[in-house]
Amino acid sequence: MTESVRKCVGCGKSDSRDALERFVMMEDTVIFDMRNKAPGRGAHVHANPACLDRAIQSGFAKSFRSKVQLKDDFSSQFVGSIFQRLKEAIRVSFRSGDLVFGGDLVASAMKNNKVGLLVLATDSGESVARKFEANADRKSILSFGGIPGAVLGAVLGKDFISVLGISANKAERIHQDLENLQKMGFWDTDLNPVSNMGIGIANGEEQILEEIVGREYDRT
Numbered sequence: 001m002t003e004s005v006r007k008c009v010g011c012g013k014s015d016s017r018d019a020l021e022r023f024v025m026m027e028d029t030v031i032f033d034m035r036n037k038a039p040g041r042g043a044h045v046h047a048n049p050a051c052l053d054r055a056i057q058s059g060f061a062k063s064f065r066s067k068v069q070l071k072d073d074f075s076s077q078f079v080g081s082i083f084q085r086l087k088e089a090i091r092v093s094f095r096s097g098d099l100v101f102g103g104d105l106v107a108s109a110m111k112n113n114k115v116g117l118l119v120l121a122t123d124s125g126e127s128v129a130r131k132f133e134a135n136a137d138r139k140s141i142l143s144f145g146g147i148p149g150a151v152l153g154a155v156l157g158k159d160f161i162s163v164l165g166i167s168a169n170k171a172e173r174i175h176q177d178l179e180n181l182q183k184m185g186f187w188d189t190d191l192n193p194v195s196n197m198g199i200g201i202a203n204g205e206e207q208i209l210e211e212i213v214g215r216e217y218d219r220t
């Protein structure tokens, strides 16, 4: 965790660098620095519609001190990239043993204090949700409950996942992306896990992941 502070070019307020998303300018075009490592000067923005709108209206131009170009689907690309980053983080966590899903496994991981973030599907069922939420509350672990079970499942190649636990070392970053996508209204849109957003997982999943991780600006 870095302690450094940056100013949002939307609302103008300072915040920790980790709470802001970074954009860079490449050949007059503003690009979302999804992995926070593109060279050059960056402009930072809170991932919410109000800050992003203001950045688009004037904040980026002021920050980069020049006319800027934005693609027509700038906002939806931005949100799509956050979702892509989230999917990768979830898949990587699963591979590294930092993620469990399903009621029994998550319950036992929580019991052993191995869960830093609890993710509950919006449609996980009231009694399941209540039980896990109470547990998370008691143990003071992060929780998020805004994602449909079919979408959560599709990220890991399953039909439906009602509850998922992520270890503490991966918890904050994933929690933030889940929250940011909520602020951007992403979970409210009509998410069809099979046909939309490319979250269906085909056979060559490894390859797809490699491709995604290896390619910086594949959509710009």
Ligand SMILES: [Zn+2]
Binding pocket: 008, 009, 010, 011, 012, 013, 045, 046, 051
């Ligand atoms: Zn802001």
